[in-house]
Every structure is written in structure tokens, then in C-alpha cells.
Amino acid sequence: MASFRLALARPRASLAAPSLARTLATPAAVPHRPSHRVLILGGGAAGQAIAHQLTRSGRFAAGEIGVIDPSSTHDYQPGWTLVGGGLKQKEELRRPLADLLADTAGVVSLLPHTVTGLKPESNVVQTESGEVGYEHLVVAAGIDCKWDKVEGLAEALKVQGSGVSSIYSYDTCDKLFPQIDQLKKGKAVFTQPAGIIKCAGAPQKAMWLAEDHWRSHSLRRTNNADSPVSVTFASGMPSLFSVPKYSAALDVIREERGVEKLLQHNLIRIDGRKAVFAAGEGEVTLDFDLLHVAPPQGPREVFAKSALADAAGYIEVNSGTLQHVKHKNVWAAGDASSLPTSKTVAAITAQAPVLVENLLSVIDGKEAATTYDGYTSCPLLTSYGKVMLAEFKYGLEPKETFTRLFGIDQTVPRRAFYHLKKDFFPSVYYSSFIKGTWQGPKGWSLSAPSARSFSSSARRSFSTSSAAARDQPARRPRDPLATSPHAVRHALPSGETLIVRAPPTAGTPHSIADFGARPAQPGASAGELFNVAPHAGTGVLPPPIRAPKVAAKEPELNEQEITEIRRLRAADPTLSARALAKRFSCSATFIQIVAPLPKTVRRELEAERSLFDDSMGFNKRKASVERQERRALW
Numbered sequence: 001m002a003s004f005r006l007a008l009a010r011p012r013a014s015l016a017a018p019s020l021a022r023t024l025a026t027p028a029a030v031p032h033r034p035s036h037r038v039l040i041l042g043g044g045a046a047g048q049a050i051a052h053q054l055t056r057s058g059r060f061a062a063g064e065i066g067v068i069d070p071s072s073t074h075d076y077q078p079g080w081t082l083v084g085g086g087l088k089q090k091e092e093l094r095r096p097l098a099d100l101l102a103d104t105a106g107v108v109s110l111l112p113h114t115v116t117g118l119k120p121e122s123n124v125v126q127t128e129s130g131e132v133g134y135e136h137l138v139v140a141a142g143i144d145c146k147w148d149k150v151e152g153l154a155e156a157l158k159v160q161g162s163g164v165s166s167i168y169s170y171d172t173c174d175k176l177f178p179q180i181d182q183l184k185k186g187k188a189v190f191t192q193p194a195g196i197i198k199c200a201g202a203p204q205k206a207m208w209l210a211e212d213h214w215r216s217h218s219l220r221r222t223n224n225a226d227s228p229v230s231v232t233f234a235s236g237m238p239s240l241f242s243v244p245k246y247s248a249a250l251d252v253i254r255e256e257r258g259v260e261k262l263l264q265h266n267l268i269r270i271d272g273r274k275a276v277f278a279a280g281e282g283e284v285t286l287d288f289d290l291l292h293v294a295p296p297q298g299p300r301e302v303f304a305k306s307a308l309a310d311a312a313g314y315i316e317v318n319s320g321t322l323q324h325v326k327h328k329n330v331w332a333a334g335d336a337s338s339l340p341t342s343k344t345v346a347a348i349t350a351q352a353p354v355l356v357e358n359l360l361s362v363i364d365g366k367e368a369a370t371t372y373d374g375y376t377s378c379p380l381l382t383s384y385g386k387v388m389l390a391e392f393k394y395g396l397e398p399k400e401t402f403t404r405l406f407g408i409d410q411t412v413p414r415r416a417f418y419h420l421k422k423d424f425f426p427s428v429y430y431s432s433f434i435k436g437t438w439q440g441p442k443g444w445s446l447s448a449p450s451a452r453s454f455s456s457s458a459r460r461s462f463s464t465s466s467a468a469a470r471d472q473p474a475r476r477p478r479d480p481l482a483t484s485p486h487a488v489r490h491a492l493p494s495g496e497t498l499i500v501r502a503p504p505t506a507g508t509p510h511s512i513a514d515f516g517a518r519p520a521q522p523g524a525s526a527g528e529l530f531n532v533a534p535h536a537g538t539g540v541l542p543p544p545i546r547a548p549k550v551a552a553k554e555p556e557l558n559e560q561e562i563t564e565i566r567r568l569r570a571a572d573p574t575l576s577a578r579a580l581a582k583r584f585s586c587s588a589t590f591i592q593i594v595a596p597l598p599k600t601v602r603r604e605l606e607a608e609r610s611l612f613d614d615s616m617g618f619n620k621r622k623a624s625v626e627r628q629e630r631r632a633l634w
């Protein structure tokens with residue numbers, strides 16, 4: 001692990017943009033205070049992506065970017081829903097924070113402190129260990145769960161066997177699946193609070209996975225009354241989802257699967273096995289055997305109370321440029337910002353490049369001109385193997401990548417989207433997103449981020465060549481054979497030239513050439529060159545490249561194992577024959593014979609596969625659609 005400089009001791013006396021320098025107090029007023037050109041508060045999803053993108057711009061020297069974060073670890077929070085559904089282990093989603101920032105060659109300094117106050121008038125941040133100065137400040141400290149806003153919730157989560165769980169924290173996200181699995185009869189209640197939360201679809205995703213699990217174990221019928229396990233979704237919000245298009249599609253699924261819906265029911269108290277909701281003027285009490293709670297959430301107190309916050313406590317930035325409305329050297333992204341869109345990692349994939357481009361422009365003395373359109377996304381797990389992919393922007397207007405590229409309806413839950421959520425997003429998050437190279441629907445961006453247009457000085461330094469150099473023919477590398485002292489050239493009758501170099505003095509250990517090594521003979525004709533007596537042919541053949549195939553072992557599975565294969569296949573038809581074959585050390589064909597997929601599932605798989613085939617040549621299609629859109633704009 002690389003060691004980090006904890007602070008940059010040298011305060012910078014001047015700012016790059018003269019206009020900005022006039023409006024800001026100089027950090028030199030406090031001589032021994034550490035200071036950074038860019039100081040990022042919070043090393044979460046947004047903080048890391050922005051730190052890496054700034055580093056990749058190549059505009060910062062060692063220690064010039066500081067990240068303040070008290071946490072020693074980082075979690076892929078969207079994966080907690082998968083943990084709640086028994087699809088992932090929470091430990092595999094966690095990484096040491098210092099390791100994630102270790103690849104910046106010292107450009108980023110990780111400061112393991114807690115922000116305790118903000119002084120934007122003097123460009124200073126307070127921590128429990130002292131003050132840190134900055135030229136530009138990026139607030140990316142996320143929001144937190146207000147567990148104490150639901151009476152009895154914190155206590156119930158600690159009690160084993162309380163039936164209460166929540167996917168909204170590392171400590172509690174793995175409580176849900178065992179409870180789902182153990183419940184064979186009774187009432188299951190899933191809640192969503194009134195107000196803003198991280199990924200507003202997550203409480204429902206937990207519910208759909210649980211319902212699907214019980215359905216596959218024959219514990220669910222078409223309605224709650226006839227089902228051994230009844231399912232209720234109680235939300236403090238006025239609809240199932242904020243975007244009407246997806247809300248309507250989810251409501252159709254809800255009716256089909258007989259889930260009870262209670263809107264504008266806000267959980268306020270847990271008392272033993274009773275959940276109490278504020279509804280209208282009064283209270284409604286529901287008995288439960290399983291209660292999954294999405295807690296109320298909001299900005300962290302230190303930021304909410306600061307001069308940078310709006311009335312609701314979020315850092316008040318321009319919704320297009322992400323620049324603070326009053327302090328032009330302050331920026332915000334992610335959950336902590338006032339951006340009026342759903343709080344997701346997907347939103348940050350689009351916010352981070354805009355913030356970085358605008359920040360670099362302002363450093364160059366220009367205006368922040370690039371704008372964010374509010375893009376966000378929510379992969380709504382509706383069952384094991386299916387996801388409805390909601391993508392939208394400001395104004396709750398759908399902005400769907402796959403509809404645009406392939407003309408498919410994203411309100412239809414699909415297996416391909418399920419694999420995006422379950423497999424692709426968790427992997428691209430750590431490999432590319434936080435490294436600053438993944439930009440969501442825009443794909444990978446491997447070029448260094450830059451300000452929108454070059455400043456005049458930058459343009460000079462980027463000039464390609466002088467006029468004199470342009471008039472010269474392009475430089476070609478010399479032919480190494482032409483200059484080799486051992487090369488002999490022969491003009492062939494065809495007009496071509498044969499160049500012979502001295503061969504190695506000894507044959508290779510596994511030479512299979514018909515004739516041995518032969519020194520170049522200056523003056524020999526081309527005909528003489530090939531007129532060579534055949535080699536005695538005693539060379540040893542090289543070993544085979546691949547080990548010879550051994551006939552596949554016949555499966556020797558007993559009746560018990562075959563029953564287990566059938567059970568696993570029935571429980572999860574998405575489990576491939578190949579995966580099962582690997583697990584039971586037999587062939588995939590054997591699995592297909594002993595546990596064939598039902599016709600309906602097979603047909604569905606074929607349909608999904610054809611969708612995948614259609615999606616071949618993604619980049620070509622994307623380019624063509626973008627071309628059409630540009631033409632339409634002309």
C-alpha cells in the first residue's frame with residue numbers, strides 16, 4: 001500500500017484565476033495551515049471518481065488534491081440490495097479506502113479526519129485535528145440514515161429474532177435474507193419513508209426479491225389472503241416510484257403478484273411485532289412477522305448547518321454546472337448536493353465529468369459552461385433474474401439508453417438488465433467508475449479530462465508543429481537490415497530483393513528445419529543459397545502446445561446428488577447447466593438430461609438471447625444513433 005502525505009505543508013499564495021483571487025481570502029493568512037489546490041470532503045463514490053478524474057487531467061502535482069474522510073473502508077452500497085436478496089456477501093463489496101486512492105502517484109493525499117466545520121469566507125475547513133485550507137472545495141460527503149427518527153428501530157435492529165432488518169447499512173444488510181428464508185407463514189411488511197433517500201427504488205427491490213423467493217417456495221398465491229406469506233409495501237410517498245411511467249409499470253406487476261400497497265404511510269414507531277405508521281391525520285398499526293425498514297435519510301448535520309447549505313441542508317449548487325450558487329470556488333456532487341434528481345451512483349457517473357470540466361475551466365479563468373441534465377438510473381429488481389431499468393433526467397423525464405439504441409421498452413423487466421445490476425455494475429464500479437474512467441451510458445472515457453476549451457496559453461503549448469517542420473516529409477525509421485554489417489542482399493529475377501542475415505551459430509534446441517544453420521556467404525548467388533544438402537533429420541520435435549485430450553470422465557453421481565441438482569435448477573432456473581456441471585464435476589449435457597429446463601423458461605431464455613444478439617455491435621449502433629441525432633439538430 002502506498003504511503004500518503006497527510007498534508008501539503010506549503011500554502012499556495014495565489015490562485016490561477018486572477019478574478020477569483022480577488023474575491024477570495026488568501027490562505028497565506030495562516031502560514032502553517034496545510035492547504036490544497038482542490039480539497040474534496042468525502043472519499044465515497046463521488047469523492048473518489050472526482051479525485052481520480054482530476055488526477056488524470058495531469059494538471060496537479062503531488063499532494064495538490066486532498067480528500068478528507070474519516071472512514072478506513074469503502075463499500076459498494078448498491079450491492080447491499082443484492083446482499084439482502086442472498087445474491088452477494090457484504091464482505092466482497094468492501095475495500096480499504098487508502099488502497100483505492102493509492103494509484104494516484106501521491107497527487108491525492110488522504111486525510112483521515114472528520115469535517116467539523118466549514119468557513120467558506122476564508123477558504124478553510126475545520127476538522128477535529130485542525131484546519132485545512134483550499135483553493136477549490138468539492139463537497140461529496142453523502143447523506144446519512146436517521147435511524148433515531150423511527151422510535152424503537154435502532155433497538156429492534158440489534159435484537160436477534162426481532163424480525164426487523166434493513167439493507168441501508170453494512171451492519172444490517174445481511175440480516176434480511178436469513179429472515180426471508182426462514183419465514184414460511186405470516187405477514188411481511190416493507191417500508192419506505194417520506195422524503196429523499198438514497199436510491200428510492202431500493203426498498204421495493206428488497207420486497208420484490210423476497211416475494212419472488214416465497215413464490216418459488218409455493219408460499220405466495222395471486223393474493224395476500226390465500227398466501228401463507230402476505231406481503232405489504234407501506235410507503236410514505238404518494239406513488240410507487242417518482243417517474244409516472246415506471247410507477248405505472250410497477251403497479252401492474254404489484255397487482256399481478258397480489259402485493260398490498262399502502263401509500264402515504266410513514267413508519268414512525270416499532271413496538272415489539274407492531275409497526276406504527278403516520279397516515280393522514282391519524283396512525284395505522286400493522287402486525288408483522290418480518291419488517292424491512294428503509295430509514296429516513298438526510299444531510300449530515302455539519303454540512304446542513306453550514307453557510308453552504310440550502311434550507312433543506314443540501315449543498316446549494318447550480319443544478320447544471322454543479323458550482324455553488326454563492327461561492328464560485330465551491331462545488332458539490334453526489335448525495336450531499338442539492339441537485340434535484342434521484343440520489344444514485346448512476347447520477348454521479350454523469351455529474352463527476354461535468355464538475356471536473358467546469359472546475360478546470362474556472363482554474364483557467366473561464367466560466368463554468370458544461371451542464372448536467374439530471375441523468376440518473378435505478379435498476380429495479382422485480383424478481384431473481386429480472387430487472388426493470390429506470391433511467392431518467394430532470395423533470396422526471398425518461399432518458400433511456402437501450403430504448404434509444406435498440407428501440408426496446410425498458411419498463412419490461414429483462415434478464416439482460418438483471419446481469420447489468422448483479423454482475424456488470426459491481427465489477428465496473430471498482431475497476432473503472434471510481435478510477436474516473438466509467439461514465440455510465442457514455443461508456444468508458446480513457447482520455448484525460450480537460451477544461452472545455454483551451455486557454456490562449458494552453459493553446460500555445462499544445463501547438464503541433466512549426467511551419468518548417470510541416471514542409472518536411474514525414475520521418476521514417478531506418479530499415480535495420482539495410483544497416484546490418486552481416487546482411488547480404490541478392491537481386492532476384494522477379495525484381496525483388498532477398499536479404500540474408502547471418503543465422504545463429506547453433507540451431508535452436510527443437511529445430512525442425514530440414515537444413516541446419518548456415519552462415520551467410522558473401523557473393524553466393526540466390527540459387528546457390530538454396531542448393532543445400534538436406535539435414536540428417538535427427539532433430540527432436542517440439543513438445544505439443546496443448547496437453548493431449550483425455551476422454552471426459554463419465555459422471556458418477558448418486559441419486560442424492562441428482563436430486564440436489566434438480567432442486568437447485570427448480571429453485572433458480574437462471575443457474576446455468578455449465579455452472580451446475582462445474583459444481584458437481586460432470587458434463588453440462590448430463591445436467592441438461594437429468595434436470596431439463598421447463599419449456600417456458602427455455603423459450604424465455606431464447607428470447608433474451610436473441611435480444612443479446614441484437615445488441616451486438618453496440619458501439620456501431622451507438623455511433624449511428626448519435627449521428628442521426630446530430631443531423632436532426634442541424
Ligand SMILES: Cc1cc2nc3c(=O)[nH]c(=O)nc-3n(C[C@H](O)[C@H](O)[C@H](O)COP(=O)(O)OP(=O)(O)OC[C@H]3O[C@@H](n4cnc5c(N)ncnc54)[C@H](O)[C@@H]3O)c2cc1C
Pocket residue numbers: 041042043044045046047068069070071076077078079080081113114115116140141142143167168169198199202300302333334335336343344345346347348377378379
Ligand atoms: C441500499 C442501497 C441501494 C442502492 N442502490 C443503488 C443502485 O442500484 N444504483 C445506484 O446508482 N445507486 C444506488 N444507491 C445509492 C448510492 O450508493 C449512493 O447514491 C452513492 O453511494 C452516493 O455517493 P456519495 O459519494 O455522494 O456518498 P457516499 O458514497 O455515501 O460517500 C460519502 C463519504 O463521506 C464520508 N463522510 C461522512 N461524513 C464525513 C465528514 N464529516 N467529513 C468527511 N467525510 C465524511 C463518508 O465516510 C463517505 O466515505 C444505493 C444505496 C443504498 C444504501
